[in-house]
Amino acid sequence: xxxLASLVRAYDRMAAxxxxxxxxxxxxxxxxxxxxxxxxxxxxxxxxLRRGEGRKRIARALAVPQPPxxxxxxxxxxxxxxxxxxxxxxxxxxxxxxxEHSAFVAYHxxxxxxxxxxxxxxxxxxxxxxxxxxxxxxxxxxxxxxxxVVFALESQRLDGVYIHSRPAARDLWTxxxxxxxxxxxxxxxxxxxxxxxxLHPAIKGVWGAQSAGASIVSxxxxxxxxxxxxxxxxxxxxxxxxxxxTSALNRFLLRDSxxxxxxxxxxxxxxxEAAETAAAEAEALFGFFTGDEKGTERIGEKRIEALLAKLxxxxxxxxxxxxxxENVRFFVLGLAPNAARLSVRFYLEDExxxxxxxxxxxxxxxxxxxxxxxxTPSMWRMLIETAPQHKSDNIQPNLAGEWMRAILTGTPYxxxxxxxxxxxxxxxxxxxxxxxxxxxxxxxxxxxxEVPVALDLANTQPGYLLGxxxxxxxxxxxxALGTGVNATIKDKFxxxxxxxxxxxxxxLDSGSANHLSKIGKQNKGRxxxxxxxxxxxxxxxxxxxxxxxxxxxxxxQGLFALGYYHxxxxxxxxxxxxxxxxx
Amino acid sequence: MSYGVRLFVSGRWGLFVRPEMKxxxxxxxxxxxxxxxxxxxxxxxxxxIRWIVEEIHxxxxxxxxxxxxxEVGAKMPAxxxxxxxxxxxxxxxxxxxxxxxQQRASSVLSDVAYVIAARFEMTPKAGPDDNAAKHLDTFxxxxxxxxxxxxxxxxxxEFPAHFELIEPGALSPPAIDESRDLGFMLYDIDHAGDRSxxxxxxxxxxxxxxxxxxxxxxxxx
Numbered sequence: 001x002x003x004l005a006s007l008v009r010a011y012d013r014m015a016a017x018x019x020x021x022x023x024x025x026x027x028x029x030x031x032x033x034x035x036x037x038x039x040x041x042x043x044x045x046x047x048x049l050r051r052g053e054g055r056k057r058i059a060r061a062l063a064v065p066q067p068p069x070x071x072x073x074x075x076x077x078x079x080x081x082x083x084x085x086x087x088x089x090x091x092x093x094x095x096x097x098x099x100e101h102s103a104f105v106a107y108h109x110x111x112x113x114x115x116x117x118x119x120x121x122x123x124x125x126x127x128x129x130x131x132x133x134x135x136x137x138x139x140x141x142x143x144x145x146x147x148x149v150v151f152a153l154e155s156q157r158l159d160g161v162y163i164h165s166r167p168a169a170r171d172l173w174t175x176x177x178x179x180x181x182x183x184x185x186x187x188x189x190x191x192x193x194x195x196x197x198x199l200h201p202a203i204k205g206v207w208g209a210q211s212a213g214a215s216i217v218s219x220x221x222x223x224x225x226x227x228x229x230x231x232x233x234x235x236x237x238x239x240x241x242x243x244x245x246t247s248a249l250n251r252f253l254l255r256d257s258x259x260x261x262x263x264x265x266x267x268x269x270x271x272x273e274a275a276e277t278a279a280a281e282a283e284a285l286f287g288f289f290t291g292d293e294k295g296t297e298r299i300g301e302k303r304i305e306a307l308l309a310k311l312x313x314x315x316x317x318x319x320x321x322x323x324x325x326e327n328v329r330f331f332v333l334g335l336a337p338n339a340a341r342l343s344v345r346f347y348l349e350d351e352x353x354x355x356x357x358x359x360x361x362x363x364x365x366x367x368x369x370x371x372x373x374x375x376t377p378s379m380w381r382m383l384i385e386t387a388p389q390h391k392s393d394n395i396q397p398n399l400a401g402e403w404m405r406a407i408l409t410g411t412p413y414x415x416x417x418x419x420x421x422x423x424x425x426x427x428x429x430x431x432x433x434x435x436x437x438x439x440x441x442x443x444x445x446x447x448x449x450e451v452p453v454a455l456d457l458a459n460t461q462p463g464y465l466l467g468x469x470x471x472x473x474x475x476x477x478x479x480a481l482g483t484g485v486n487a488t489i490k491d492k493f494x495x496x497x498x499x500x501x502x503x504x505x506x507x508l509d510s511g512s513a514n515h516l517s518k519i520g521k522q523n524k525g526r527x528x529x530x531x532x533x534x535x536x537x538x539x540x541x542x543x544x545x546x547x548x549x550x551x552x553x554x555x556x557q558g559l560f561a562l563g564y565y566h567x568x569x570x571x572x573x574x575x576x577x578x579x580x581x582x583x
Numbered sequence: 584m585s586y587g588v589r590l591f592v593s594g595r596w597g598l599f600v601r602p603e604m605k606x607x608x609x610x611x612x613x614x615x616x617x618x619x620x621x622x623x624x625x626x627x628x629x630x631x632i633r634w635i636v637e638e639i640h641x642x643x644x645x646x647x648x649x650x651x652x653x654e655v656g657a658k659m660p661a662x663x664x665x666x667x668x669x670x671x672x673x674x675x676x677x678x679x680x681x682x683x684x685q686q687r688a689s690s691v692l693s694d695v696a697y698v699i700a701a702r703f704e705m706t707p708k709a710g711p712d713d714n715a716a717k718h719l720d721t722f723x724x725x726x727x728x729x730x731x732x733x734x735x736x737x738x739x740x741e742f743p744a745h746f747e748l749i750e751p752g753a754l755s756p757p758a759i760d761e762s763r764d765l766g767f768m769l770y771d772i773d774h775a776g777d778r779s780x781x782x783x784x785x786x787x788x789x790x791x792x793x794x795x796x797x798x799x800x801x802x803x804x
Contacts, residue, residue: 001766004603186803188603188767188782193803217603221656221685224606227778235602236780336688343607343688345649401649411646 003347004216004237004245005189006331010252010271011244020247021063023240024177026201027250028067029059030080031147033162035154038118040125043154045140050147064150064164065173066243069199070212076104078111078173079123079164080150088132091145101132111176117168119153126151187238189245197242198232205253205260206267209337216249216335216342217242249333258283261290263379264392264400266334266345272352274328282328282352289359290379308376311367317360321353328352332408334401345401348408358410365441369454370569372433379404385435386420388427396420412446422557426495436565439558447555455566460540462549463498463556466505467563469537470497473508475571476530480515498560501548587637588703588722589749591756592622593696596648597737598689602769602780608689610738612645612763613787616794617771618738619699622746625735627722631709639792640698640758648693656685695737698755723748758790765792770802779804 014020021027032046050057068075074096076085081104084090088101105127112124151163163169183196202213219225219234226234232242252259252269260269270286272279310319330352334345348355363376374381379400380392387394402414421439425431443449452459459465474490489508497504512534520527541547552560599611599618616636623634659678667676703722705715725731726748735744749755768785772778782803783795795801 001764002601002603003609005766185779186782188769188780191767191782191784191803216607219606222658223654223656223685226605227772229778235605237603338607338686338688341607343649344604344609344690345688346647346690347609398649398651405647405649409646 001349002189003331003333003344004241006273006349007245007248007333008189008241009273010331011248013273014248014251015244020251023243024066024173025063026066026247027061028064028080028148030062030064030150031059032144032149033152033157034126034149035152035157036122036126036163037154038122040122040127040129042126042138045138046144046149047157048141048144059147062150062162065169066177066201069202074100074103076100076107078107078176079169080148082148083145086149087130087135089135089145091142097132111172115168115172117166119151119156119163119166120168120172122153123151123163183233183236185233185236187241188236189241190238192238194238194240196232196236197239198230200232200237200242201246201250203246203249203253203335203342205250205255206335206337206342207262208265209342210340214337214340214342216344218341220340258287261287261379263290263334263404264383264395265397266336266401266404268332268334268404270330270332272328272330274325274352278325278328282325282330282356285324285356286330286332286352286359289356289363289376311360311363311376317357317364320357320360324353324356326353330355332404334404336397336401345398346405346408348405350408355408358408361410362407362441365444366437367453368433368437368440369566370433370573372437377434382434382438385432385438386417386424388424413442415446418442418446418554418558422498422554422561425557425561426499429490429494431490431494431561431565431568433565436562439561443555443558443562449555449559451559451562452566455570458540459563460542461556461559461563462541463552463559464563465537465540466497466501466548466552467560467565468567469505469534470494470508470560471564471567471571472530472533472537473512474568476512476515476519479526479530480518498552498557500551502546502550505548587751588623588701588719588726589755590623590626590699590701590726591696591747591749592699592735592737592744593642593746594737594742594744595694596742597692597695598742599692599738607687608691610647610690610692611768611785612692612765613641613768613785613792614639614695614697614699614737615769617769619697619701620771622699622735622744623701623722625731625733626746627718627725628732629713629718631706631713632703632718633706634701634703635797636699636701636794637796638698638700638794640700640755641761641787641790641792642696642698642756642758643694644759645761646693647690649688649690651686651688654685654687655680655683657683691742692737696756698749698758700755723751761787761790763787767803770794773804 011020015022031050032048034046035043037043049060051060052058064080065078067077080086084094084097085100085104088097090097108124108127112120115121152161153163184193185196186193200215200217202215204211204213206214217232217235217237219231224234249269251257252271253267254260259271260267262268270283272282274282307320307323328351329349331349332355333347335342336345383395383400383403384390384392386396386399396416399414399416399420403417405411406413417438421435425435440451443451456464474488477485477489489511493504493508497508516527516530519530538547597610597614598608599613599615600608601611616639619636619639620634628634655678657678659676663676667673703715703718705713726746729746735746736742737744765785765787767782770781770783773781783801785792
C-alpha cells in the first residue's frame with residue numbers, strides 16, 4: 001500500500017476517535033477572540049487565547065475553516081485570519097495591508113450577505129463598520145497584531161462557541177468548499193470518482209522545510225507536468241483523500257505527538273494500525289528504541305527494563321518475541337525537504353514484531369565490551385558520531401535515511417557509513433565505544449566477518465592485532481612519560497598507523513624501546529612485563545607474512561579501531577582491579 | 584496457436600514512478616503494466632498489433648534505495664519550437680541547463696528482475712498482409728537475438744533493462760513468495776481519450792501481479 005493510502009487510513013481511525021478535525025477544517029494557531037454584540041459592535045478588549053509567559057506565549061490550536069494556499073497572492077480565510085486581513089493592521093511594513101483587508105471584507109460580504117444567522121450577520125455588520133484606525137482608538141493591545149483572530153458572540157464566548165463553529169457557518173463553509181469548477185477523476189488512493197484536489201494542503205513541521213509548510217504532492221515547475229495536465233490533475237487525488245492524508249501527517253508531525261523522531265535531516269513519523277492498546281504500545285516501544293525518551297513513561301519502566309536486561313545480557317533476539325506486541329501493522333515514513341517540496345526518504349510497512357526484531361538484531365550487532373555510556377543509543381546519537389565536530393548539521397544528508405532504512409528492513413548498511421567513520425577516526429582520533437560499535441556492526445552485517453564483542457586474545461586478523469599493538473605502544477609511552485604528554489602517539493600517529501602501518505610502526509617500535517628502558521630504570525619488573533606482552537602479541541602474527549603491511553583495507557581499519565579499543569580498555573580495567581584491593 | 588509471450592527482464596535499478604510522487608520520485612513496489620508494455624513495444628511493435636500485459640512475476644525481493652540527482656526543471660515550450668520552424672530563426676530557441684537546475688530525490692528499486700507474461704491482439708489497422716503468427720514470430724526472433732528499436736528501460740530511461748526471451752514451453756524462473764496489497768496502481772494512460780490516468784487495484788499474490796484485461800470493470804477511470 002502506498003504511503004498516502006495508509007495515511008488516509010490512519011486519518012479515518014483518528015477521525016473515529018475525534019483526534020483530528022473534520023473534512024474542511026484544520027487546526028490553526030489562534031491568538032485572540034474578538035467578541036461581538038448582535039449589532040456587530042465590539043465588546044471590550046479581545047480575549048487573549050495564548051498560554052505561557054513572556055515571549056514564549058503559545059497560541060491555541062483551534063479547528064477553523066481550512067485556509068487557502070497562499071504563496072504570493074492575496075487570499076483571505078473564511079471567518080478567521082491574521083489581523084492584516086481581518087482588521088487591516090499589522091506590525092510590519094504592510095505594503096499590501098489595505099488590499100488584504102478589502103479582500104477579506106469583499107469575500108465575506110459576498111458569502112455572508114444572504115445569511116439570516118445572527119452570528120454571521122453580526123460579523124458582517126462589524127466588518128462594514130470597521131476601519132483600521134479604530135484599532136488604536138479602542139486601545140487594543142499591540143501584541144495582537146499579526147496574530148490570527150477569530151470571532152465570537154459575547155453571549156456564547158464563554159461557552160467556547162465561535163462564529164465559525166456555529167451550524168450556519170458550517171453549512172456555509174461546505175457550500176463554499178464545493179463551489180467552483182472542479183475536474184472529476186478517479187482518486188488514486190480510494191479508487192472512487194470525485195473532485196480532484198488541485199492544490200494539496202501544506203504539510204507543516206518537517207525540519208528544515210519552509211515554516212509555511214511544504215508539499216509531498218506538488219507540480220511546481222513545467223518539467224513536472226505530463227500530458228498537458230495542470231497541477232493536481234497530474235496525480236488525481238480526491239479532495240477528501242488529500243485532506244485526510246495531510247491532516248494525519250500534520251498531526252503526526254507535531255512536536256509532542258509521540259509519533260515523530262528526527263533522524264538526521266529526515267523528519268520521521270511512525271504509526272501503528274491495530275487495537276488501541278497494542279498500537280500505543282508498539283508506537284511507544286519504537287519511539288523508545290529510536291530515541292524518544294518519553295516512550296519510557298508511556299509504557300512503564302518495567303517493560304523496557306526487562307527488554308534492556310535481555311539486551312545487555314546478550315540474549316538472542318528470539319528471546320524478545322514474547323515481549324513485543326503482536327498483530328500490529330507498523331508504518332514508518334521519513335520525509336526531508338527539498339525546495340518547497342518534501343521528498344520521501346524512506347517508507348516501510350511491516351508487522352511490528354518483524355521491524356522490532358530487526359532493530360534488536362541491529363542492537364545485538366552493535367553490542368560491545370565495555371559498553372558505551374548510553375546502552376540504547378538513539379539514532380541521532382549514533383548519527384552524530386559520523387559528523388564532524390559532533391554537530392547534527394554536519395550529518396551527511398542521505399546517510400541518515402539510508403541507514404535507518406537498512407536497519408528497519410534488515411538489509412546491508414549503506415557503504416558510505418564505513419568510509420565516513422574511518423575518515424572521522426583519522427581526523428579526530430576519538431576512538432569511542434559508539435564508533436567502534438558501529439564499525440563492528442558494519443563488519444558483521446556488510447562484510448560477514450566474525451568480530452569479537454570483547455577483547456579476543458586469540459584473534460589473528462592483522463588489523464585487530466595492529467590495533468592492539470598500537471594501544472600497547474601508547475600504554476608504554478604513558479607508563480614511561482606519565483599522562484601529561486602534550487601529543488601522545490595516538491594523537492600523532494593514529495591515522496597513519498591504521499591506514500599505512502609500514503610507514504609508522506617501525507618508528508613506534510624504536511620509540512617504545514626508549515620508553516621501555518626508561519621504565520626499566522625505575523621498575524625492572526614492569527619493563528619485563530611489557531616486553532612479554534609485546535612478544536605475546538607479535539607471536540600471534542602469521543609467520544612469514546609482513547607484520548606491517550603497506551596498506552590496510554577498510555575492513556581491517558575497522559578492526560584496527562576495534563582492537564585498539566579493546567586493548568586500551570583492558571589496561572584501564574586492569575588498573576582498576578589492581579587498585580581495588582589496596583584501597 | 585497461442586499468441587502469448589514471456590519475457591525475462593532485469594536490471595540494476597528500476598523506477599516505476601507513482602503519479603502522486605513523481606516530482607520527488609518514489610517507485611511503485613512492482614513494475615506497472617504500462618512499463619511492461621513499453622518494454623515489449625521496444626522489441627516489436629506495429630500499428631497492426633496491440634500488446635496486452637497479463638501477468639508480471641516478481642523474481643527478486645523488493646528493495647528500495649534513495650538517490651539524488653541534478654535535473655532540469657523547465658520544458659521547451661512547444662509554441663517556441665513552432666515559431667522557430669515557421670520563421671527559421673533558431674536564435675532564441677534554447678534551454679540553459681545551468682539556469683534551470685533542480686535537485687530531485689528518487690526512491691528507486693534496486694536489483695530488479697521480472698517475467699512479463701503478455702499477449703497481443705490485432706487492431707483495426709491490420710492490413711491483409713498482417714497475421715498473428717507472423718507478428719509472434721517476429722517478436723520471438725527479435726527478442727531471442729536481443730534486438731530492439733530502442734533500449735527498453737525499467738520505468739525511466741536512466742535504468743536500462745536487460746531482456747531475454749523465455750522460450751515457449753520453457754519453465755519461468757520462480758517468483759518470490761510474497762503476497763501483499765499494493766493499493767491502486769497506474770494501469771495506463773488513456774492515450775486514445777483525454778489522456779487521463781487509469782488505475783486498478785494491484786495485488787501481489789505469491790510474487791505474481793495479475794493485470795486485468797483492457798476494458799474490464801476492474802480498471803477505474
